[in-house]
Amino acid sequence: MLFPTASSPHLHTGASVGALMRRVLYALLPGIAAYVWLFGPAVLAQLALASTVALACEAAALALRGRPLAPALGDGSALVTAWLLALALPALAPWWLTALGTAFAIVVAKHLYGGLGYNPFNPAMIGYVVLLVSFPREMSTWPGARELLAQPADLAASLRLIFGAGGLDHVLALDALSAPTPLDSLRTGLGLGRGVAEIVASPAFGVLGGRGWELASLAFLAGGLWLCWTRTAAWQIPAGMLGALALTATVPWLVDPQHHASPALHLASGGALLGAFFIATDPVSASTTPRGRLLYGAGIGVLTYVIRAWGGYPDGIAFATLLMNIAAPTIDAYTRPRVFGHGPR
Incomplete structure (x- = not known):
């Protein structure tokens, strides 16, 4: 007796895009907690800003392409891109920098190539590189680690620095809270002719x-x-x-x-x-x-x-x-x- 055979695959592992993306988001939580302890609540503000812009750009791109919104907005792929980019940016980066990089990552690096599954490049890294090449000064303004600052910026101060309109007071506040990253310190020290042992002996x-x-x-x-x-x-x-x-x-x-x-x-x-x-x-x-x-x-x-x-x-x-x-x-x-x-x- 012949039985009808459905086309392969015959077994479903239970994996889906949404489930995989949610696991990535969950796995990022320990690192996010460490970043918040290290740099203060500004990290959470950047994550929220990047997530909002990513979902808005995702919805706009899907609407322009005539695609349904609910499946793509609910699969978590836009949030993964937003979180990875936000974690790669300085915690006190101005709001427009985060918004611009996130929008470029979603609209150009993802949807311009056909959306999820068709992008040949990592969208978050495309957004990061565009910002790094275009705005090197803003991309190098990392806040100092908690252990190196007498008092890290609290949430209110962080929001003022991220969404501030600029001015001398804004620049002075950033300068007071900023410090080079370890790799920046290493590179600068080696360029000045100092040895690695002398550089890493610093606090x-x-x-x-x-x-x-x-x-x-x-x-x-x-x-x-x-x-x-x-x-x-x-x-x-x-x-x-x-x-x-x-x-x-x-x-x-x-x-x-x-x-x-x-x-x-x-x-x-x-x-x-x-x-x-x-x-x-x-x-x-x-x-x-x-x-x-x-x-x-x-x-x-x-x-x-x-x-x-x-x-x-x-x-x-x-x-x-x-x-x-x-x-x-x-x-x-x-x-x-x-x-x-x-x-x-």
């Missing part, structure tokens, strides 16, 4: 990296490991990226430790762990084959170190990710698994 550095930044890195590591454990993110990408970054940083450090930072400092500072687990693992713009994911992650790690050590920016996660986004289709083409029943290619 801005802790045991592994920047004072306070270490906690945020560990929080993102915890959330990222949970994503890998739940198979929301492919473990090969963060393993390849962090392994390549550590290995690439180890060789110059062993040869000349006075002019090259240790691999631990590179891993615990900047956006290394946030990038490895939450940015590089974007399922749309990253490689999709098992071997390809390792190569893709390794490429991001090597490029990150090259940009940090010899490039024009203290951190290189965004540029490295976008460069490897370009290479992802080629990597997948040459690392496809052997088809069952066929001999090696």
Whole structure:
């Protein structure tokens, strides 16, 4: 007896875009909590602002394209883009900077290419790079870590600085609260001819990296490991990226430790762990084959170190990710698994 057979796939794993995106948002919560402790409640204001702009731009783009609003607004993809971009921006960045970067990420980097699933580049990193190239001064105004400030800005003061109209008092307040990031301090110190040991001996550095930044890195590591454990993110990408970054940083450090930072400092500072687990693992713009994911992650790690050590920016996660986004289709083409029943290619 013949039975009708439905077209594959025959089993549903229960996974959906909304469920996957919500897991990413949940995994970001420990890192967000660490950022709030480190930089104050301004982080929450930036997240709220980016989320509002992202949902508004998503709705406008869907309406212009004649697509239904409810499924796309409810899947959480716009919120993931907004949160990742907000966490990459200085906590006291002016409101228009956050709004502009978020709008560019959603409208241009996502919907201009056809929407979710069609974007060849990571939307959050496109928005970040556009802001970094266009407004370098505003993008470098990071607030000092809580441990380095006598009194971090409270919520009211943070809102005044984010939504303020400018003026001398505004600039003076920002200058009083601002401090270079650990990678900025390292880059500036090396440029002035100082040794790494002298630079990291300053109060801005802790045991592994920047004072306070270490906690945020560990929080993102915890959330990222949970994503890998739940198979929301492919473990090969963060393993390849962090392994390549550590290995690439180890060789110059062993040869000349006075002019090259240790691999631990590179891993615990900047956006290394946030990038490895939450940015590089974007399922749309990253490689999709098992071997390809390792190569893709390794490429991001090597490029990150090259940009940090010899490039024009203290951190290189965004540029490295976008460069490897370009290479992802080629990597997948040459690392496809052997088809069952066929001999090696």
